[in-house]
Amino acid sequence: MKYQKNKYFISIILIATILLSSFLSFSVLKKDNEINLKWNKSYPTDTLTKNIIALKWCLSFLGSDLASDTTTTGLTIKNNNTIALNIHQLRFDKNALKYLKKLNAKLKKTEEYQKNNAIDIGRYITLTIGSSNHYYKIVDIPKKLEDYNSLYTFDTINGYIDNSSISLVDRIISFSKNNTPKKQVYISTEVDSISKKIHEYETVEVMDNGQLKFGIYDQNGNLKDAANKEVTNAGKPAKCIWCHETGIQPMFRKQNDHKKYLSYQKLQDTLDYYNKQLRSYQDKHWKDKQIRNKRLHTEMEISYIAFMEPSAEHLANEWGFSLQEVQKKLKHLDTHRHHEFDFLGDLYYRKDVDNLAPWKVMNVPESVREKSNNEVNYLK
Numbered sequence: 001m002k003y004q005k006n007k008y009f010i011s012i013i014l015i016a017t018i019l020l021s022s023f024l025s026f027s028v029l030k031k032d033n034e035i036n037l038k039w040n041k042s043y044p045t046d047t048l049t050k051n052i053i054a055l056k057w058c059l060s061f062l063g064s065d066l067a068s069d070t071t072t073t074g075l076t077i078k079n080n081n082t083i084a085l086n087i088h089q090l091r092f093d094k095n096a097l098k099y100l101k102k103l104n105a106k107l108k109k110t111e112e113y114q115k116n117n118a119i120d121i122g123r124y125i126t127l128t129i130g131s132s133n134h135y136y137k138i139v140d141i142p143k144k145l146e147d148y149n150s151l152y153t154f155d156t157i158n159g160y161i162d163n164s165s166i167s168l169v170d171r172i173i174s175f176s177k178n179n180t181p182k183k184q185v186y187i188s189t190e191v192d193s194i195s196k197k198i199h200e201y202e203t204v205e206v207m208d209n210g211q212l213k214f215g216i217y218d219q220n221g222n223l224k225d226a227a228n229k230e231v232t233n234a235g236k237p238a239k240c241i242w243c244h245e246t247g248i249q250p251m252f253r254k255q256n257d258h259k260k261y262l263s264y265q266k267l268q269d270t271l272d273y274y275n276k277q278l279r280s281y282q283d284k285h286w287k288d289k290q291i292r293n294k295r296l297h298t299e300m301e302i303s304y305i306a307f308m309e310p311s312a313e314h315l316a317n318e319w320g321f322s323l324q325e326v327q328k329k330l331k332h333l334d335t336h337r338h339h340e341f342d343f344l345g346d347l348y349y350r351k352d353v354d355n356l357a358p359w360k361v362m363n364v365p366e367s368v369r370e371k372s373n374n375e376v377n378y379l380k
Contacts, residue, residue, distance in 0.1 A: 033088040035104040036118035039081045040317035042306035043344050048081060051121050053290045054303035055083065058125045060291055061241055061300070062100075062138050065091035065209045067291035081317075082118050093208075099137045099379050103127065106378050111360040120318055122307020123364060130238045130304055130368030132216075132225035133377035139213040145187070145201055145221030152176035152185050159267035160258040161251065162193060166243070167232040169199060173267065175274070181281035182208050184274060186248070190231050199231040200224070204244065210282040212247075214240040226371035239369035242301055246282065246294050248275040302341060304368050309338060309347040319358055329356055 039051045052075065060067055066074065074089030087100045107127070113119050128134055135141075142148060159173035172189040185205040191198055203215040214237040218224050227234035234240060243249070248271055255264040262270065286292045306314060316326045330353065335346035351366045365372035 032105075033101070034084050034086045035108060035124075036078065036113075037083045037085055037121045037124050038116065038118035038318075039083070039121055040314050041081075042311050042314040045343070046306070048077070048083075050299050051303055052077075052083065053296050054125065054299040055085070055121060056288070056290055057297045057300040058129050058303075059090055060209065061211055061213075062128055062135075063092055063096050063140075063207050063209060063211070063213070067209065067286040067288040070287045070289075083121070085124075091209075093140075095140045096138050099134070100128075102379055103134060107362060110362050112357070112362070115359050119362075120307055122304050123362070125300065125304045126307060126364045126368055127362065127376070127378075129241065129300070130236070130308075131365055131376055132236050132238075133375060134379055135237050136215065136223060137379050139207065141203075141205075141213065141215040141223060143223050145203070145215075145217045145223075148185060148187065148203070152183075153178055154187075158261055159270070160261035161255050161267075162258070163253045163255050164232075165252045166234055169193060169231055172261075175270075179274075181277045182206050182210060184278070200228055202227065202232075202234055202240070204240070204248070206278060210246075210278065210285050212241070212244055213237075214244075225375045229371065235369045236367070236371065238304075242369065245297055247278060250275070302344075305338060305341065306344060308350045308364070308368055309336075309344070310350060310353065311345050311347055313345075315348070315353060321358075 074086045076084040155177040161171040170193045175186045188202045198219045201217040226236045257263045312326045316323045338344050
């Protein structure tokens with residue numbers, strides 16, 4: 001009897017130990033997977049809700065399949081200005097999880113995070129969507145253009161654009177065939193109108209979640225962080241996202257017909273056909289109403305603009321200073337108004353204010369949309 005009692009108590013202790021170990025492991029895993037993002041009010045009508053929408057769009061553009069559900073699993077509001085982001089609950093693939101986890105770990109070691117237990121939502125969006133090197137790794141853009149040949153079969157006839165609203169040179173448009181709405185890629189080859197010399201390439205590819213991802217390659221087919229502004233106004237991938245939004249753009253100008261290429265009308269019809277396929281897939285697959293309302297992607301742009309070009313109000317909330325203290329601290333800096341969103345008010349430039357913060361921060365590129373002299377890469 002005594003032996004049986006001892007055996008019983010030992011079993012109870014073993015079960016309790018296993019349960020405690022599992023709980024502790026889960027707690028550690030949850031802590032490793034979570035990062036806190038802080039909303040800092042920037043303008044009078046700014047709200048936490050708008051910035052949650054911004055964050056959802058950012059995650060969706062990075063490949064998260066969160067839009068396929070109506071829940072907000074993985075996004076938890078901790079207080080009136082902080083969101084806990086759990087990347088393992090947001091339906092990313094293994095590749096995206098690998099690099100997001102690495103980036104999050106480095107962000108959590110910064111002095112900004114250590115002192116606030118959070119970083120600005122805008123900094124997070126800028127270091128993912130707005131940082132070409134990070135974006136390419138998270139969404140898995142091939143390092144070499146030639147890699148697309150092993151991923152797709154391309155049509156034998158291409159389109160030709162000689163009157164682009166974006167490119168400053170001519171463009172040859174090639175696209176994959178035998179595709180499904182979520183298995184499609186387009187390659188734009190930027191060429192000289194006379195010599196046909198290739199300047200660079202740009203790619204648009206449909207992800208499994210129905211969003212688009214973008215790549216920019218030099219004339220030798222090597223991945224680069226931004227387009228050559230002497231060749232095109234395409235800028236960085238974030239600018240491609242801003243312009244394309246969630247679809248394949250039609251041609252906005254009439255083009256001349258060229259021998260051995262699709263006629264202008266046939267190319268326009270082809271792009272329209274593929275875009276309708278993509279829209280149909282998105283409409284069926286996307287359940288989250290804040291992603292289904294495609295106009296709301298603008299909240300993401302406003303969020304990173306409000307960070308990259310902060311108001312005194314934003315900086316006061318970010319730094320924990322009074323508005324008067326911030327204005328006094330920045331009195332040597334000029335302000336400006338944003339050309340798209342004047343309601344943001346009088347603004348500063350992030351590159352001029354980060355060194356005045358009361359803590360060290362993880363640097364961001366000087367521009368989200370255009371080529372930056374300080375394009376960062378924390379995921380080497």
